[in-house]
Amino acid sequence: MIKIKNLHATIDGKEILKGLNLEVKAGEVHAIMGPNGAGKSTLASVLAGREEYEVTEGTVEFDGKNLLELDTEDRAREGLFLAFQYPIEIPGVSNVNFLRTALNEIREYKGEEQISAKDFMALVREKSALVELDAKLASRAVNEGFSGGEKKRNEIFQMAMLEPKLAILDETDSGLDIDALRIVAKGVNTLKSSENATIVITHYQRLLDYIIPDFVHVLYDGKIVKTGTKDLALELEERGYDWIKAEVEAK
Amino acid sequence: MNEILQENKLTAFINNLSPTSLNFSNELLQSATISLLTNDFPTTRKEAWKYTRVGRIAAIKAAPKSAISSSPTPFTIDSNALTFVFENGEFIPSLSSAIIPKGISIKSLSFCDAEELSQIGKLAKVDGEIFTAMNVAYANDGLFIKIADHIILEQSIQITHILRGKNNVSNFRNYIHAGKFSKAHIIQGYFSQNATHCFSNVVTEIVTGENAFLTIDKIQYEEMGNFHVATEEVQQDKNSTFTINTLTLDGTLVRNNLTIGVTGVNCTTNLNGVYLLKENQHVDNHTIVDHCAPNCESHELYKGVIDDSATAVFNGKVFVRKDSQKINAFQSNANVLLSDSATMNSKPELEIYADDVKCSHGSTTGQLDDEAIFYLRARGISEKSARHLMVSAFIGDVLGKIENEKVLEFTHSILKDRFGWEF
Ligand SMILES: Nc1ncnc2c1ncn2[C@@H]1O[C@H](COP(=O)(O)OP(=O)(O)OP(=O)(O)O)[C@@H](O)[C@H]1O
Ligand SMILES: [Mg+2]
Numbered sequence: 001m002i003k004i005k006n007l008h009a010t011i012d013g014k015e016i017l018k019g020l021n022l023e024v025k026a027g028e029v030h031a032i033m034g035p036n037g038a039g040k041s042t043l044a045s046v047l048a049g050r051e052e053y054e055v056t057e058g059t060v061e062f063d064g065k066n067l068l069e070l071d072t073e074d075r076a077r078e079g080l081f082l083a084f085q086y087p088i089e090i091p092g093v094s095n096v097n098f099l100r101t102a103l104n105e106i107r108e109y110k111g112e113e114q115i116s117a118k119d120f121m122a123l124v125r126e127k128s129a130l131v132e133l134d135a136k137l138a139s140r141a142v143n144e145g146f147s148g149g150e151k152k153r154n155e156i157f158q159m160a161m162l163e164p165k166l167a168i169l170d171e172t173d174s175g176l177d178i179d180a181l182r183i184v185a186k187g188v189n190t191l192k193s194s195e196n197a198t199i200v201i202t203h204y205q206r207l208l209d210y211i212i213p214d215f216v217h218v219l220y221d222g223k224i225v226k227t228g229t230k231d232l233a234l235e236l237e238e239r240g241y242d243w244i245k246a247e248v249e250a251k
Numbered sequence: 252m253n254e255i256l257q258e259n260k261l262t263a264f265i266n267n268l269s270p271t272s273l274n275f276s277n278e279l280l281q282s283a284t285i286s287l288l289t290n291d292f293p294t295t296r297k298e299a300w301k302y303t304r305v306g307r308i309a310a311i312k313a314a315p316k317s318a319i320s321s322s323p324t325p326f327t328i329d330s331n332a333l334t335f336v337f338e339n340g341e342f343i344p345s346l347s348s349a350i351i352p353k354g355i356s357i358k359s360l361s362f363c364d365a366e367e368l369s370q371i372g373k374l375a376k377v378d379g380e381i382f383t384a385m386n387v388a389y390a391n392d393g394l395f396i397k398i399a400d401h402i403i404l405e406q407s408i409q410i411t412h413i414l415r416g417k418n419n420v421s422n423f424r425n426y427i428h429a430g431k432f433s434k435a436h437i438i439q440g441y442f443s444q445n446a447t448h449c450f451s452n453v454v455t456e457i458v459t460g461e462n463a464f465l466t467i468d469k470i471q472y473e474e475m476g477n478f479h480v481a482t483e484e485v486q487q488d489k490n491s492t493f494t495i496n497t498l499t500l501d502g503t504l505v506r507n508n509l510t511i512g513v514t515g516v517n518c519t520t521n522l523n524g525v526y527l528l529k530e531n532q533h534v535d536n537h538t539i540v541d542h543c544a545p546n547c548e549s550h551e552l553y554k555g556v557i558d559d560s561a562t563a564v565f566n567g568k569v570f571v572r573k574d575s576q577k578i579n580a581f582q583s584n585a586n587v588l589l590s591d592s593a594t595m596n597s598k599p600e601l602e603i604y605a606d607d608v609k610c611s612h613g614s615t616t617g618q619l620d621d622e623a624i625f626y627l628r629a630r631g632i633s634e635k636s637a638r639h640l641m642v643s644a645f646i647g648d649v650l651g652k653i654e655n656e657k658v659l660e661f662t663h664s665i666l667k668d669r670f671g672w673e674f
Contacts, residue, residue: 076631090623102630249597
């Protein structure tokens, strides 16, 4: 699905990603953990195509295509979805309105027909029910006046609407209460198939009780420095990152 | 001060115009003439014209009055409205409604008697105001509307003014009186067809009687290459509600002078404006809300989207006179610049001489939020559509103030045709 090789990226001349390697196959769930400032959100941003970042080295192959050559919108149309760590508010732009535009532009890109208003509304009902997002919130302006948890749920709602091939969830669990966490996890698990894949960036092992990862990676200082199974998450929760740092420095 | 000036740009300009054939009072005509002889076109040294140069208007060599074409206008906002069509300031009876409902009097000024014409010039002063003075002394024609007391008009009244030809100057004059407890909706549409170097100089006096409810939607959609100066003088009597929505969608140079004198108690005043500019357009909105009586509220919201090397100006004054207590006056001007060479000059002003008032004003000018555009693109929306969504969101709340469906529909069709914005 996605193959990241030796990825280096800088922002304002400062190197943040320093030779990152990661491969995710269809049907898999990968968790990325790592200390604050390690570069997790940077990785997500670079993959989504945020222009402030400059890729100085390395390749990213997404579903056989050179991802780094595509514009942000084309990456999304190819099936990449980023649930933002800090979803912004867009006053005046209605959630459903923009999602209809998005769906239709994605369909147009794929040479498919536009979605009818009726089918679209049915889809909104189905997907908002899935993430238990109040239908009223679904039609309000994007994230405007939403609580922190509602914003995160709205990200998952959008993911459900767009049905991406690869979803990257950047700390979607932070700020969620236990119920919301369960709902978000249910959304992710329901949408999971052998055709798609998920990368969850998190600081908390508890999310991984709900969304069971096939692999857990530790991102530290711009690189994936350790990979394991979900037991690694438990270990990190217990021991923190110092031992990882020590291991890295020992090399 | 009243010294008669030698040949200047203004005298050269008016030399090409034909004196009005309307029977205005001698007094009005005289003061207009004096005003014109003792002034010149305003320069940017004049505070009210600081950002707006009228040199290109002054440079027009007005063509002699020629026969109007009377051909149908392609611009109809509301086909069910009582419609009155003017071309280059001249009335076209063949395109205008012939049957007028009971209780209202509507006619072109050329059909008005001396008593009716004596209403003209009471609110719009000619002294020092050369465009208003010119509009009197060289008036072509215009519409006289009088709605009798207690009349509720279901039908809208539509004034359609169309510019055609080259170097034509239209001094277009309207008078609107909404009687006590009356209710009416008036559409003013300013258009052009195959016109260039034409100038519309419009003056409209509006009296909103006691308990009257009057709404005006004004659409300015004259092609690039033409010029427009509009002066509206409004008087609000007690308990009245007056709303004016000004939509400026095209034109090389557009200047609006909107002055609302709230002279009665318990009035509500709404003034909303949308101006959408591109290329090298220049649009200047000067508004004054003058609260002369207590217990009133005014709501002003003007929003602009400025692209390319266009320039917009907003100057909004709110006066709250001494003893005008319990006034709620809100004013807001917000602008989005879509290009680095777009310019906005915004100056909101509050002058408050009463103490028990609630007033606020604010002005913002900025760019579309890049973060928001990135967010939308990250969902698969093209940059162009993302910008459209943001622009539509930005002007959405002002457009939301327009209650008339026909006007909204028309506005949306222009947004699509002229700007490619579909929402
Ligand atoms: N414009 C910038 N200039 C310089 N450094 C920057 C800039 N933007 C971000 N950084 C740095 O990049 C590093 C990586 O940030 P990033 O947001 O990717 O971390 P993260 O792993 O997601 O952390 P967290 O767990 O706190 O979310 C941080 O040290 C941050 O300060
Ligand atoms: Mg982060």
